Amino acid sequence: MRLEDIKTITVLGAGIMGHGIAQTFLMSGFPVRLFDLKESILDTARAHIAKNLELFHEMGLVKKRAIAPALKGLTTTTDLRAAVQGSDFIIEAVSENLALKQDLFQQVESFCGGDAIIASNTSSLMLTDIGARVKKKERLVITHWFNPPHIVPTVEVVKGEKTSDETVDTTVDLLARIKKLPVKINIELPGFLVNRIQAAMAREILDLHEKGVASAADIDKAIKGSIGFRLASIGMFLTMDLAGLDIWLKVCENLTPKIQSSTEPPRALQELVSQGHFGIKSGKGFYDYTLDFSKAELDEAVRKRDTEFLKRLKALYWDN
Numbered sequence: 599m600r601l602e603d604i605k606t607i608t609v610l611g612a613g614i615m616g617h618g619i620a621q622t623f624l625m626s627g628f629p630v631r632l633f634d635l636k637e638s639i640l641d642t643a644r645a646h647i648a649k650n651l652e653l654f655h656e657m658g659l660v661k662k663r664a665i666a667p668a669l670k671g672l673t674t675t676t677d678l679r680a681a682v683q684g685s686d687f688i689i690e691a692v693s694e695n696l697a698l699k700q701d702l703f704q705q706v707e708s709f710c711g712g713d714a715i716i717a718s719n720t721s722s723l724m725l726t727d728i729g730a731r732v733k734k735k736e737r738l739v740i741t742h743w744f745n746p747p748h749i750v751p752t753v754e755v756v757k758g759e760k761t762s763d764e765t766v767d768t769t770v771d772l773l774a775r776i777k778k779l780p781v782k783i784n785i786e787l788p789g790f791l792v793n794r795i796q797a798a799m800a801r802e803i804l805d806l807h808e809k810g811v812a813s814a815a816d817i818d819k820a821i822k823g824s825i826g827f828r829l830a831s832i833g834m835f836l837t838m839d840l841a842g843l844d845i846w847l848k849v850c851e852n853l854t855p856k857i858q859s860s861t862e863p864p865r866a867l868q869e870l871v872s873q874g875h876f877g878i879k880s881g882k883g884f885y886d887y888t889l890d891f892s893k894a895e896l897d898e899a900v901r902k903r904d905t906e907f908l909k910r911l912k913a914l915y916w917d918n
């Protein structure tokens with residue numbers, strides 16, 4: 599399957615990730631079939647996509663006249679066969695459950711055409727396991743999107759043991775075509791690439807916080823205004839080259855033996871979770887939230903986040 603052969607996209611699962619992935623393809627003119635278990639979930643997904651498109655328009659990323667055709671390109675269904683038959687690129691974004699994804703992949707292969715690419719948006723499972731019952735394993739790939747998927751540019755493209763180069767190349771081309779920033783991951787490792795890096799940073803931050811080096815708010819402030827500020831524009835390798843590798847070597851010689859290297863899950867997270875503190879959804883995490891957070895307030899918090907992210911997307915990645 600080559601980029602020019604891809605005419606129709608199917609997204610399986612219309613939750614947090616699925617509806618945003620569908621929106622991204624719709625914005626680039628691809629017809630999308632969105633599948634989930636219930637009509638009510640699909641109706642909510644359609645409403646979210648419509649609202650998101652309006653916000654993209656308000657922020658100057660989508661023309662008003664492009665909204666109606668994008669929404670017209672969306673078909674929703676609870677019939678898996680109808681969702682998949684004749685589709686060229688199928689992405690599953692159903693709940694993170696191995697047995698569920700294995701069943702789905704097997705059924706999808708039995709319904710779809712011979713050449714269709716089948717992708718998973720799993721964050722933690724191995725493609726080799728998810729695709730264990732698929733016959734043509736060369737067509738399988740992981741596309742790991744980041745929340746909110748219709749805004750965050752990077753998508754990790756992970757090759758399984760048997761994934762063909764053609765499948766990877768076509769997937770990368772397709773993602774670039776819809777204005778994403780595909781990154782090829784050549785070896786299938788748990789956490790792929792970005793989540794491993796993020797976990798290493800979380801381990802150090804949680805340790806510094808536990809030691810009382812700074813408050814959570816001050817640690818957040820320090821990161822946002824320093825490495826976060828820089829990394830939005832230049833990556834780590836360029837950062838090191840610009841500063842001088844001799845300096846970086848000295849810093850690493852001094853710090854590497856002293857920073858956190860525990861192989862246990864961070865204690866602070868274990869303690870908060872065991873006390874029922876799950877973050878915003880339970881009213882307390884590292885910060886305190888009002889316990890009776892209304893749906894309108896939550897929607898407003900998400901809108902504020904998306905507005906901030908869209909400003910950055912426009913400044914750094916979007917050319918119309």
Ligand SMILES: NC(=O)c1ccc[n+]([C@@H]2O[C@H](COP(=O)([O-])OP(=O)(O)OC[C@H]3O[C@@H](n4cnc5c(N)ncnc54)[C@H](O)[C@@H]3O)[C@@H](O)[C@H]2O)c1
Binds near residue numbers: 611613615634691692
């Ligand atoms: N949420 C994130 O930040 C994030 C980031 C990257 C990757 N992921 C991955 O994306 C996938 C989806 O995550 P999410 O956060 O969107 O979950 P979610 O719970 O918001 O959505 C999952 C959807 O799958 C549907 N579903 C469940 N079983 C199904 C089935 N048999 N057929 C069709 N639909 C079914 C559910 O009804 C639900 O709408 C997971 O694999 C997750 O690990 C999530």
